[in-house]
Amino acid sequence: MNYGDCAVLYGQLEAGYDTINSISHFVIPDSTNGNYQNLKNTTNVNVPGRWAFNAWAAPAIFYLFGSAAGDTEYSLTSDEGYVPVSFSIPYTFFGHTYNSLYVHFNGLLTFNQPEPASGPNYNPTRGAEDFIAALWSDLDDYYSCFFSYQQYTNGSVLTRATHDINQYFPQMNFTASWVFVVTWKYGPQQNPAILFQVVLISGGNLSFFLMNYGDLAVIYEQTEAGYDTINSIYHFVIPDSTNGNYQNLKNTTNVNVPGRWAFIAGNGSVTTTTTTTVSTTTTAQPWTAPAIFYPFGVAARDAERLISGDEAYESVALSTPYTFFGRTYNSLYVHYNGLITFNQPQPASGPYYYVTRGAEDFIAPLWSDLDDMGWMGKYWYQQYTSGSVLTRATQDINRYFPQMNFNASWVFVATWDFVATSDVNSFIHHSAQAITFQGVLISGGNLSFFLIHYGDCAIIYDQVEAGYDTINSIHHFVIPGSNVGYSIPNLKNTSNVNVPGRWAFMGGSENVVGLQMRLQSFSDLTKKEDIETVLQQIKQELVNHGESSNFELKLRKFKKTQS
Template structure:
């Protein structure tokens, strides 16, 4: 007897659909873009700007402004639109401005900048928390917030992303500068702020020494990618600075004294004091009663 068995061979082919994770901005960024209801403006080589009337006046180092200019080149200015440059701060000119990331982006990149003002809601709650964290002696409550965000080279995700947040309330004004990724930029780059005649000014060091792509890892408030400043001429609060000296001669030899004073000044300015502060060492002689 011969038994024959018929067998059927089956082949299963499985396919997988690649999944992509939606891009999200770094957690330090305030809400922005169309999803947040921002007014958006496209920049594609036109060197554009937007003049924005402020619903609440903003005091910038002693001068009150009801209007600001959001410029394509990463500049938030108060006196005039689209300041050319960038120039190295201090400019000692006739402008008040915040240089979030000052560069001629239109020469190499296209993108979008957007902005929105808030007078209530969760954004104010967040701003209140942030300012009280960085300036705990202020006991601050935010009543107005203005968020400006720049995004360049948008495909597939922003290759350059940065933001300025103006915050005011109770007679006090502050501003935050937030940094995400930064692609290669051409020409001069600078981040910081300047005032009329440069009475108060500050430059984030990594913005001018060739390390601008590292801005997302820098901070003056121990929060990666964020810089926070109080917008006030002659800050009244007390700040402590801790420094390690290599030897006692750092405070006794004239050449070394100046270097130490400059380091202390830079640290104080990075925490929001005006750059016009003067540092001096006073010699105190102990006498026997």
């Protein structure tokens, strides 16, 4: 902005700039106090009459940072350096409560100890460290480094944090009481080559954190973004952060806001116990599963397995072949981590988000790294070719698919149960948080179906997903809400057959040549546009009953039988 002579002006006057919501703004001194004629002698760059500004700004998802926010600022002074920061309010990170953390120049936040390593030990480290890796790499060896941080206990930042968390976790009814913002910049400070930010948020007994990404220049070392916990009980790696595609992080998200990732870090509730002596006699009652579950466990004489091997699975030979979307199998693999696969076992610990378009047919009742949570877990399975279970399966399928006139001849039931305890009695009585779900495979004639059942399911802090997929993903489905860990407790209330906690799907047939439906329509089916509308209604009904949406309906013949 350049100024020459300025004559007398009789109206209000101002020089400077402002932005939407005034996130960035500046008023040139003397421009509003009546001394505007002196502007030709003022400057911020030692050139009288000239004012120069950098118009660069961080993306809107970033919380305010730097000198404009009054942050504490640091520039790199030592290789692999870090700064300890004491909290004004304790912060709970997946069950561990901390009064301080360490901000590292290499894009890392650690809680219980500093991390001397220059670059990432890829998650999960299964070590002795709780950390958040905003973008962990040897950045301080290639760029000038600058970071700033600030804590807030009141004001507009808390208002913004409250709004953000309630937008992403609406069931929490959350109010922020403390926010910690730390931002890293690498390269020229006026227009950084690499920019990212972490926001820690707490309130009541809840804690969360956000990770925000801007531009990311080329990095020549290993990189990683995500979080890990002591013994890696909870851990997550942001996709694209380790595969060389980290520059795309500004376009990725888990909350539908490009460049932002949001996580719940657990609740730090402390149980206060008041002891009162009462003389009573009680008999502890074993926990029972919801009524939608088929019989399982010792009472059903199932094969029982204790969850003991990391990413383990068991091969099960089927007494009757089962057809899954056009492919017939004589065996399957039951995985400890909530997965059933058909043509091959799946060694990966957690889900590769649909659509995989890979070489695998599978059913994911609840696919996650459940076997690494440190909880006591078991699964059971059994096949049936006669008896009351077949009768029940026949009734269920005919209720949900009434046009099939189905009769079950084979049923396979697999049930998983995890409880946050190491005590057998607590496991039996479900006296701690639990995750319980079941898959039921059903066949008869040339038809096959499967049910998925959900009981109580605690929040899962790792990648998670439920549904099914097929080779090349020709047929696939993800149960809504199942790939967001904080929504998992609601699965017991969801359904596609109006039975809370139950999802029912048709697994295909060997040769279905037709489908009979009763349809009432007041449309003129001699008109092409009305025919298309009715066909779409039929298609939606099929999808509602478990059919993939990857098909097209065409009218082969139309005959008017009544005027």
